[in-house]
Amino acid sequence: MEARQIPHAEGDLTAPTPQNTPAVHSTMSQLSRPQVPDTIGEDEEEIPTIGSDAATGGPNAQLANHPLLASLVQSRLHGLVGRSSGYIASLPSTIRQRIDGLNGIQVEHSKIEAEFQKEVLELEKKYAHKYQPLYEKRLQIVTGKIEPSESEIAAGIKAAEEDEDDTDSEADGEPRPPRVPPTAEELAQAPKGIPEFWVTVLGNHPGLSELVTERDQAALKYLEDIRVSYLDGKPGFKLTFYFGQGAKEFFENTLLEKTYYYQDEVGYTGDFVYDRAEGTKIEWKEGKDFTVKVETKKQRNKNTNQTRVVKKVVPTDSFFTFFSPPNSPSEDDDLPEEEQEEIEQRLELDYQIGEDLKDRIIPRAIDFFTGKALRYEDGVGEDFSDYDEDDDDEDDDDDDDDDEDGRLVVPGARKTKKAPVPPTGATPASHQDPQECKQQ
Structure with missing residues (x-):
């Protein structure tokens, strides 16, 4: 049976687990496998949302009949995200002291990270100077002040031919037209540079x-x-x-x-x-x-x-x-x-x-x-042949928000x-x- 991704349940009333509270009190070995499947079959139970159990008279059905109450509950639950549950404060002082030590190590890590970014910036500046002669020559060719050299033209033709071999334009097997150098008369009549x-x-x-x-x-x-x-x-x-x-x-x-x-x-x-x-x-x-x-x-x-x-x-x-x-x-x-x-x-x-x-x-x-x-x-140019076909109107809203x-x-x-x-x-x-x- 074809599996599908679990849809995002906007109305799910399950409170999010606070960021620093262990989700389960179990051994580390139990964390090696996910506790829920990544996908569910079409005949399996959907994730409950507000109004999903209206027919059964469950708590979600009661909220569905009171939209203002449902909205209030939802906003309160979303407000819990990122808030401390008090778990850290409840730990013994010896463990909290070790946590403080890890935070101190993180401070040193951040200092090294800042040094890294500054050195990366200096490296970008260094190579920016190396690019300048190439950009200057590009400017002169574009504005018609000089013509590219024969070696530059040859290198460009070779790169273009190698690139064409990898595109669909050559799939029909037709030979590419030969490149004929322009005559002196054509060069004289042509516009300068690249308009x-x-x-x-x-x-x-x-x-x-x-x-x-x-x-x-x-x-x-x-x-x-x-x-x-x-x-x-x-x-x-x-x-x-x-x-x-x-x-x-x-x-x-x-x-x-x-x-x-x-x-x-x-x-x-x-x-x-x-x-x-x-x-x-x-x-x-x-x-x-x-x-x-x-x-x-x-x-x-x-x-x-x-x-x-x-x-x-x-x-x-x-x-x-x-x-x-x-x-x-x-x-x-x-x-x-x-x-x-x-x-x-x-x-x-x-x-x-x-x-x-x-x-x-x-x-x-x-x-x-x-x-x-x-x-x-x-x-x-992406090949979608390996993807399953979905309905045209499915997940249209999600696509607009994709990064x-x-x-x-x-x-x-x-x-x-x-x-x-x-x-x-x-x-x-x-x-x-x-x-x-x-x-x-």
């Missing part, structure tokens, strides 16, 4: 593609480079966006920066803790601000029957809001819970985008341009869709139909 390189890179990233609007693309096609650098004397990093002169049609800046600051001390998990972010103030040309839109409404006077046009500037979605990060709410801010949660989600999303730019997009920009990077995103390697998935944020790999290379973002981009 719209970075706007295509950003558009092919599953998270950033949700932020880049059609209006943004007009300015982002002049984006020439994105660099990452580390801060001196404090933990954190800075992202610098370099724009060509064509972007001056929209704003005066040629450099836009976004700086992320970590706290000086590492967190409980041993990692640096995000503190805040600061962005460059964009000097928009009149009427060119992509982060706002003008809403026009007509108002009619009830007494005179005259009409007037009222224009209102309101915020709108734009990639360039990335340079105006939200501020963390302080303890003195008396904000509604929903508004505070929304700000926290925006902060987490903003930080994750910065991390993705630093760790994934800048180092592998060419892979996002060609679409190769999309094959390594979660769920893209995807800590990328851009934030509770309440839009779930990104991944574009398929372009079969014949990447298409510049400004050449794509916006509706097609949304469907990818």
